[in-house]
Amino acid sequence: MTTTTAARPVITDWSALSPWGEGADAFRAGLASGEEAIATVDSEFAPGTPVRAGIVPGFSMEYPGTRGLRSLDRLTRLTLRLSELLLTGQEGGLGCGPEDTGMVFATSGSHRTGLEFTGRSYRERLPFHVDVARFPSTAVNCAASRSAIVHGLKGPNTTLTAGPAGGLLVLGQAVRLLRQGRAQVLLAGAAEEYTEDRVLLEDALHRGEGAAPPVAEGGALFVVELAGGAAARGRTPLATLLGTRFRAYHARSGGEAGKALHRCVTDLLDDARTGADEITLVVRSDPDGPLGEQEDSALDGLFGGPDAVRQLAPGHRLGHAGSAASAFQVAAALAANGPRPLRAPALITFVADGRVGAALLGAPPG
Amino acid sequence: MTAGRGAGDQRVVVTGMGVVSGLGTGTAEFARSLRAGRSGIGPLEEFGRAGFAHWNVGEVGRFEAADWFRTEDPREYGRAAQFAVAATRLAVQEAGLDEEELRHRRVLVSVGTTDGGTREVDQLAELRHRTGEVRPDPDIARRTPAERLSDAVVNELRLEDVESVTVPTACAAGNYAVGQGLDALRDGEADVALCGGTDALSRKTFAGFYRLGAMSPDVCRPFDADRKGMIVAEGAGMLVLEPLGAALARGARILAEVLGYGLSCDAHHPTAPDRDGVVRAVRAAHRDAGVSGAEVDYVSAHGTGTKANDIVETAALREVFGADLPPVSALKSMLGHTLGAASALGTIACVLAITEGFLPPTINHRTRDPECDVDCVPNVAVAARPQVTQNNGMAFGGNNAVLVLGRYDGPGAAGAGEGS
Structure with a gap:
């Protein structure tokens, strides 16, 4: 392995906890069948009213009474389960010391936890009669830092919030940490929880009852390391991380999502010295309405038409997963051809209100 | 990040800083307050005190968001995001960067926070309690997502070639954000980084810290035998970081060099700090900066003034520095704990120590705690000419981040005299 090859950032393993079920196999099966994973749950605020959402099957909706877990919100428990799924797949552990192992994680946090914590301050006789056991869960970094405690990850522990960009941003941030020698192995990914409070918040952000697409929960987590280290630790890369790139556009100043995404992907391909004709798979975010059309038109412009390259859009099947949506897209790129390593570059794109971004994966080095 | 490009090792410098705080707006006023050992602590005015037995906090006070917004409607954003925009405008102005020119550069915007849009989530909780309506008010709801903090900066400055990220790593978040800026610039993946932290x-x-018994009823006395806890506060600190070469090429005034930073996770306890975790972050920062403990001339402590923090932090510093521990002061004695802004404002104080030639004091100090064996620069700032300064950040979840800054003496240096 040459020095340059050894320094390539690679993904060597991944797992997912999604409305398709637990683990990478369940995710691959769901993606392959195209099964819609959106279920109906009973409204907590208006019992008897159905709410459509992408729920992780079998994951209890209730807070368990188990001591030690009682204070943990659904987001933290989902994240703990997700990291456990990934780590139990590592026979003999991650292959480096706890100080060199870290986590880079994106989430929006638990909206419900904050509302409930402060709500109690208003409800109780005295304003400080809050549930102090849940105070740490009101911080957005709770899920990742709890994962560090449970799994003994003593290296960098970073939480990011960046809306739908989250699942791609963590990959870029992980690579920077690895390049600067701040860690040897990083678990990078994103997760969100389902709560009805999140449904109501999304409706408010979309300005109308039922206006938001069905909310989804769960996440995906990837083992990211440099190729040289992966080889030394006996892990086979599934893909090279060729790059990530992000852009903003400002509709009030005439900016358009499609143009921004076109420019973003062009810059990313230039940086990675990869031609659009080399790409054999595109996993797009495909939001409803005009934004989705903007994404399509940018991709058509880049690839010469909707049939020129294989395209996937798992978001429609899973629901609106916030920052986990782009992590699910990365998982889909890795799952699209079964458990084998990637053989040709795959592009992941998202468009959102004011923001676009893309990530490029390639075949493993060597 | 792009695999095709070799990892560079650009030197990275600070060219502008912006402050919104209870100790003043803008670096000049902030520096005067720190040098004078002023207290920014007073009674809570921002929301109701009823039912609390004590209510001292560090508020920003009068803040007119409209003074800082030119393109966006400030009502689209919460108070913490508004602080971030104001601090960024001040920093960009101090850096002498033309905003139109900035729009043509590749920028990383990284804003640390503890609470994100919690101030506005409070309003939603209050409305739900008062009216029984579970559906949130859309005008308030859109101010609540945490990513609105970095997005506010990006939108207001109309940046396009930009990576926008909010870093909710609680009370070490400002250092995380500056570290992210350093890494992106070193890697050649940004031309400019606008980074720091904010909280309202x-x-x-x-209520949470009050219930934990972590809050002092009067003032914050870090390292003091009679310390009774922290004082919560608010504010924002933002910095402009650039590669040295680019800063020199545009004739920028260079305030200091970001020498390096270190991250670690205690992986131990959700709220209690851990000595070994802090030691690892400090050592990682020194290694990244290429300095030994003996070269560090000043440490801006995390210094919350709680029993646990100050003992653990002192022990960690002693473990790394041994007998060579330089003066260690706690800004939180003056500012209170500005949460996600705390280590950003600490970083700014570390730069000011270099450019203005003084070590900020730990005020309210009466009796040193024998378990906190540090020279905390008690009560009065001292004149000094530090070459290397260190800023500690420790957070809930055991998220530690430590930053090291250095005097820049080359061409373009801001130039500092001895303290006055």
């Missing part, structure tokens, strides 16, 4: 006082955090 919230009922959630006030």
